[in-house]
Every structure is written in C-alpha cells, then in structure tokens.
Amino acid sequence: MSLFAGIDAGTQSVKVVVYDAAARSVVASTSAPLELISGEDGSREQHPSDWVHAMQACFDRIDPAVRAQVAALAVSGQQHGFVPLDAQGHVLAPAKLWNDTSTTAECAAIMQAVGGAAQTIALAGNPILAGYTASKLPWTRKHRPEVYAKLAKILLPHDYLNFILTGAYFCEYGDASGTGWLDVRTRQWSKELLQATDGERDLSACLPPIAEPDALFDIAPLVAAQLGLATTVKVAVGGGDNMMAAIGTGCVSEGRLAMSLGTSGTLFAYADRPIVDDAGAWAAFCSSTGGWLPLICTMNCTVATEQVAKLFGFSTREGDVYIQATPPGADGLLMLPFLTGERTPDLPLGKGVLAGMDTDNMSPAHFYRAAMEGATYSLKYGYDAFVRAGMRFDRILLTGGGANSAAWRQMVADIFELPVEAPKQSEGAALGAALQALWALGNAQGETTTLRELADRHVTTDPQLAATPDPDRAAAYRASYQHFLQHLQAVTPLYRG
Incomplete structure (x- = not known):
C-alpha cells in the first residue's frame, strides 16, 4: 500500500488526489464544487455538511481498486473558518469563512481590549484582521445568541473534516496561527486574546488540542467504509491550505x-x-x-x-x-x-x-x-x-x-x-497533504527522512511551465x-x- 491521499477543502471546491509514492506520480484526481452563501453585509458562509458530501463525491469517483491501496491521508483546509459545534459534535450554524468581512468591527474591538493593534502583535505576532477566526466569535454572540448559548467546540474547516474522518478533536500549529488566538512565538494559545475575545467564558475549553506535525490518527471504521478505504488507513494531521501548498511546492x-x-x-x-x-x-x-x-x-x-x-x-x-x-x-x-x-x-x-x-x-x-x-x-x-x-x-x-x-x-x-x-502537479495543497501523510507514516515506521528531503524527492517542476x-x-x-x-x-x- 504505497498510495497516499490528499484532500483539499477550498472555497470553490473539494479536491482529492491520490499519490503513488513508489512511482512518484498522481494516479487519481477528482473534484466536487461547493456553493458560497453571500450576504450584503460582507458575510461569506458555507454549510460544513457540504464539505463532507463533496469529499464523499470525490472518493466515489476514484477507482475502488485505487482507494483500497491508500495507506494514509491528510486534509488541507481553507484557513480561518469558524465551525461552531455543540457538546455532541453537531454543527450549530453555517461556517463563516476566511473571506467574510462582516466581522470587521469585532476585529477592532478585540484589539482595542488588549491595547490596540501593536499590543495584539506583541501578544501573538499578528493583528486580528478581517476574516480571522477570532472576530467570528463575538459576531456569533451578538447575531446568533442561540448558537453561542450551545457552543462547546470551535473548529476550523480542516479540523472539522478531521473530526468527521477520525471522531477526534485536534488542530495543528499552522492553521491554528490563523485564528488570531495563537502566540506564534511560543505556539501556545494567548490567554489575553482569548479573554479579550470573550470575557464571559473560558474559550480555551472550546479549542481542540494542538497536534504535532507528525501525528497520526486512526480513521473511523464507518467513514472508511463509506469512502471505500481500508480500516487500517491513518489520518495525518494535515493543515491549512497555504501550509499544505508550501509542502506541495517544496x-x-x-x-x-x-x-x-x-x-x-x-x-x-x-x-x-x-x-x-x-x-x-x-x-x-x-x-x-x-x-x-x-x-x-x-x-x-x-x-x-x-x-x-x-x-x-x-x-x-x-x-x-x-x-x-x-x-x-x-x-x-x-x-x-x-x-x-x-x-x-x-x-x-x-x-x-x-x-x-x-x-x-x-x-x-x-x-x-x-x-x-x-x-x-x-x-x-x-x-x-x-x-x-x-x-x-x-x-x-x-x-x-x-x-x-x-x-x-x-x-x-x-x-x-x-x-x-x-510544479508538475498543479494542485499544490492537495499534493502537499498527501506528502505530509507519506512523511508522517514513514516517521511512525521508523524512517528518518526529513520533510525537506521528501519534498526535494517528490516535488518536481515542469520545464514547459517555466x-x-x-x-x-x-x-x-x-x-x-x-x-x-x-x-x-x-x-x-x-x-x-
């Protein structure tokens, strides 16, 4: 089983590529479109269930014999999205996305609460910009109070698909740094920014634990059956689409x-x-x-x-x-x-x-x-x-x-x-996710190849596209x-x- 799948959940579509590590070639590539819900106030939202259905549609279009040979997979997801879940893991509202500008006022309010943009950068390394996850929480408290009242977990789009695949709550450092809450210098959640975002509760209890880059999780047996994958498939931690594209482009x-x-x-x-x-x-x-x-x-x-x-x-x-x-x-x-x-x-x-x-x-x-x-x-x-x-x-x-x-x-x-x-493979984020899965599984099996060495080996450019x-x-x-x-x-x- 030398095949590795990369799932890229973007704004316009979900894409899946299957990479043959031995032959160093993509053996399958599919996509399914997504709809965007737009509002005059600048809101941009999607239903998380649409990501799941699109992922299923992509796998359905891949030859069953190819799916059966997948050893590991990883998810690349659009950054900054806000997926609110209740205590049972049910989605409470459409996900507000990275390109949602309806929360601009909330960005300013959070930064003002800690002393301004400069102090926000001092605390976490980044200002709270329009589209970042942090501003979506106070917007939800104001405009969707019934959602806020039931809110138990906050996931990013990438985290949510991983939750569907594994039943586990986790995030990773790259995508987490796009929330506005992670201090990128220490790789820890900023208590000050969490408090500034919501002084009425301990937001850290709503955030998933942060997994290391080489972490592996077991796929949920029912989901494996639905996707036509072996129950032995491992799910690597994946990351934000830009982080996965960095791997996929070397x-x-x-x-x-x-x-x-x-x-x-x-x-x-x-x-x-x-x-x-x-x-x-x-x-x-x-x-x-x-x-x-x-x-x-x-x-x-x-x-x-x-x-x-x-x-x-x-x-x-x-x-x-x-x-x-x-x-x-x-x-x-x-x-x-x-x-x-x-x-x-x-x-x-x-x-x-x-x-x-x-x-x-x-x-x-x-x-x-x-x-x-x-x-x-x-x-x-x-x-x-x-x-x-x-x-x-x-x-x-x-x-x-x-x-x-x-x-x-x-x-x-x-x-x-x-x-x-x-690169010869234009879907850099999906390929990057597949390569991360390859690297993480290799690490678990005792290999010592660095991610840079692996990328140098598998990411090739096309001279005709230069x-x-x-x-x-x-x-x-x-x-x-x-x-x-x-x-x-x-x-x-x-x-x-």
Whole structure:
C-alpha cells in the first residue's frame, strides 16, 4: 500500500488526489464544487455538511481498486473558518469563512481590549484582521445568541473534516496561527486574546488540542467504509491550505518563495524562526512542518478574473487569448480588484475600482488584463514588504488554478522580475497533504527522512511551465505598478471605515 491521499477543502471546491509514492506520480484526481452563501453585509458562509458530501463525491469517483491501496491521508483546509459545534459534535450554524468581512468591527474591538493593534502583535505576532477566526466569535454572540448559548467546540474547516474522518478533536500549529488566538512565538494559545475575545467564558475549553506535525490518527471504521478505504488507513494531521501548498511546492526551506493563484492570492516563505512584523505587514504564521511561514494574503485573485470573464460571457480558460491581444499596462486601464474587501492592502471595506478608461481601452480584453494585473499588483504590494524586511528570493514557485495560465505565469515573472517555476502537479495543497501523510507514516515506521528531503524527492517542476522575465515588459509593468500604488493611496481614505 504505497498510495497516499490528499484532500483539499477550498472555497470553490473539494479536491482529492491520490499519490503513488513508489512511482512518484498522481494516479487519481477528482473534484466536487461547493456553493458560497453571500450576504450584503460582507458575510461569506458555507454549510460544513457540504464539505463532507463533496469529499464523499470525490472518493466515489476514484477507482475502488485505487482507494483500497491508500495507506494514509491528510486534509488541507481553507484557513480561518469558524465551525461552531455543540457538546455532541453537531454543527450549530453555517461556517463563516476566511473571506467574510462582516466581522470587521469585532476585529477592532478585540484589539482595542488588549491595547490596540501593536499590543495584539506583541501578544501573538499578528493583528486580528478581517476574516480571522477570532472576530467570528463575538459576531456569533451578538447575531446568533442561540448558537453561542450551545457552543462547546470551535473548529476550523480542516479540523472539522478531521473530526468527521477520525471522531477526534485536534488542530495543528499552522492553521491554528490563523485564528488570531495563537502566540506564534511560543505556539501556545494567548490567554489575553482569548479573554479579550470573550470575557464571559473560558474559550480555551472550546479549542481542540494542538497536534504535532507528525501525528497520526486512526480513521473511523464507518467513514472508511463509506469512502471505500481500508480500516487500517491513518489520518495525518494535515493543515491549512497555504501550509499544505508550501509542502506541495517544496517551500520547506529558507530562500524559497511560493505563490498561490486561487480564489485568494498568497505569497509564503519558509523560516526556521518566527518572522514577525511590528506593523503587521504580513501574517506571521507557523508552518505545518515545525517551522514558520510568513505569509501575504490577498482576498481577490482569480475572483477578479472570473468575474470579468463572466461579465463578458467567456471562460477564463480562454483568458490567455485576451491577455495576448493587449499590452502590459492595459493601455492605461487600471483595476483595484477589491471586490470582496481586501486584506493586503488592509482594506476590509474596500470595493473594486476601475480607473483610466477611455475610448481605446474599453474592451473585454483590456478589462480582463486589468483584472489579472490588479490581482498580481496586490501580491507585489505584499512582496515589497518582504523585501523591505530583508528577505531575498531567487525564484517563485507557482501553484493554484491561476498557475494553469501561461499568460499569468509570464506576467508574474515580468512583474516580480524573477524566474517562475511551476510544479508538475498543479494542485499544490492537495499534493502537499498527501506528502505530509507519506512523511508522517514513514516517521511512525521508523524512517528518518526529513520533510525537506521528501519534498526535494517528490516535488518536481515542469520545464514547459517555466517563465523568465522579459526586460521590456518588466519596465512597462514597473510604470503601471506605480500607477496602481498612486490610485491605491488615493482611494484608501474612502475605504478605511
């Protein structure tokens, strides 16, 4: 049994890959869509039962003979979600997600209770930003008092799927650091922030224990039967989707920079020590490998390109044709793609902005390019903070759905002026979960392979997907990016709230 499954529960879909460790190849890959519940107040929610049904659907589409050979699996989950359970483990309400901005006021209230954003960073390494789990608790107390009254357990989406798979409550350091409650320096829950979030109860009693990166759990026999898996399958601890994508792209040692182009856009780099910014310019997260993962997150990446494509009646699969028909800078058309608020830059109440329209650039191709450029410039804005802090990188490892676009890969190379590589397996988070399961099971069986050695062995890039910066395009993008920053500065006062 040398097959390992990775389950990636994202915002738009659940994906499952099955990896053959001996052949070093993915032997099965399936996905099932998810629906998003959106509200005018900025709320973004999903029913946790939908994740379970989607996971079941994914396994149902995999050959039973393949499923029978799975030795271990792990879950990658969208970060920051709030899954409230009662004492019997029943879900009490839809899960509020990472891109939910309805709790912005609660973020400020929690930080004010401990003395402000600077003191919050001093206590835990991160400010409480819109979308983080912490702010969802006081929102629930105010808007869903019946849920708050019955609340016994707080799980993240990744934790909830692990609970379904094993019947056990546990979380892990990487995903837990995205709650806003974990002191990333000590890897302990911050008593001060828990108290500031809810002074009416001991919140620590609602949080699951934190499992070590190499922990293994037994799969529940009934769930194994439902998924067509052996009852001997082990469930590794898994982690947040960005933490699993770090493993799946080989970003498990210093000097490597990974970028994920998904619903959200992320930049993350491995560190062997906490990398905390006093101004909170990036997320000072733990990794799921025993280290740390400084991370930049934008809330609008493929969201922007998909919305523009939908507006003009074409598919993003056709998007590269539109990019090739337009020049860098979109002939002056500029988009600030803050369609769902924004985290980087920190504008949770932000809205999308189109600027520079004239009679020559009001075409579907120009709008699509402006959306892709705007999403990439937002990531560049965060990357600049990394560089100012002294971090240096020699290439970008690209993953996520946007990485399937040759035009986007080239755009990233030109805007960041760094070579771009893409792993052969584009589903970096799902592959990372499978590799973590492989590593954890190997450890339990007495192997001494480090996670870095394992990633170097199993994560390979595709030379045909590589991109190198073009000097002329890079110069054009530098000028366009400056216009982005100027417009950002101009609209920031409008959306500060």
